[in-house]
Amino acid sequence: MSERSEPTDGRSPGNRRFRRSALAGAVLATVLGGGAILAACGTGGQGGTSADAGPAKLSVADSYIPLPPAGGMGAGYLTVRNDGGPDQLLKVTSPAAGSVTMHRSTASTMEQVNSLDVPAHGALQLTRGGTHLMIMDWQKAPALGDELELDLTFAKSGTISVKVPVKELTYRPGQS
Numbered sequence: 001m002s003e004r005s006e007p008t009d010g011r012s013p014g015n016r017r018f019r020r021s022a023l024a025g026a027v028l029a030t031v032l033g034g035g036a037i038l039a040a041c042g043t044g045g046q047g048g049t050s051a052d053a054g055p056a057k058l059s060v061a062d063s064y065i066p067l068p069p070a071g072g073m074g075a076g077y078l079t080v081r082n083d084g085g086p087d088q089l090l091k092v093t094s095p096a097a098g099s100v101t102m103h104r105s106t107a108s109t110m111e112q113v114n115s116l117d118v119p120a121h122g123a124l125q126l127t128r129g130g131t132h133l134m135i136m137d138w139q140k141a142p143a144l145g146d147e148l149e150l151d152l153t154f155a156k157s158g159t160i161s162v163k164v165p166v167k168e169l170t171y172r173p174g175q176s
Ligand SMILES: [Cu+2]
Pocket: 103, 104, 110, 132, 133, 134
């Protein structure tokens, strides 16, 4: 319990002084923040290997699953964009399927891999003929137009969940 009366009109000199310094602080923080962003882009953009490129900033684009043959193995394609420091894709799971693995295609076959690098200020691309996801043990046979959840777990960024549309077998990103 205090006996001091609190000024509530905002016109006391103390209050005004406080507000002005708070405003100056906000302007200063904005200037400093802008500088820091520019500096981070400058260091990370060139080499791509610098450990001080800052935290990874990931987003997932162009994801799709070509309609798999009934009950059969499916593939998953997507692009992980990164506007920050390096990261790694460690695991992919889906509530719609019992098994999702990461594969790399070679000239004659494909092999399972345990992790995929997401380069700093670059992108990890899973595309036809290249690195891709293999999806098996569907809970329910996928149909055109379905959206299936994939949960991508990264070393630094944690888990990102995406809804991936099921497309015609001939679909390629960029066409509608
Ligand atoms: Cu494969």
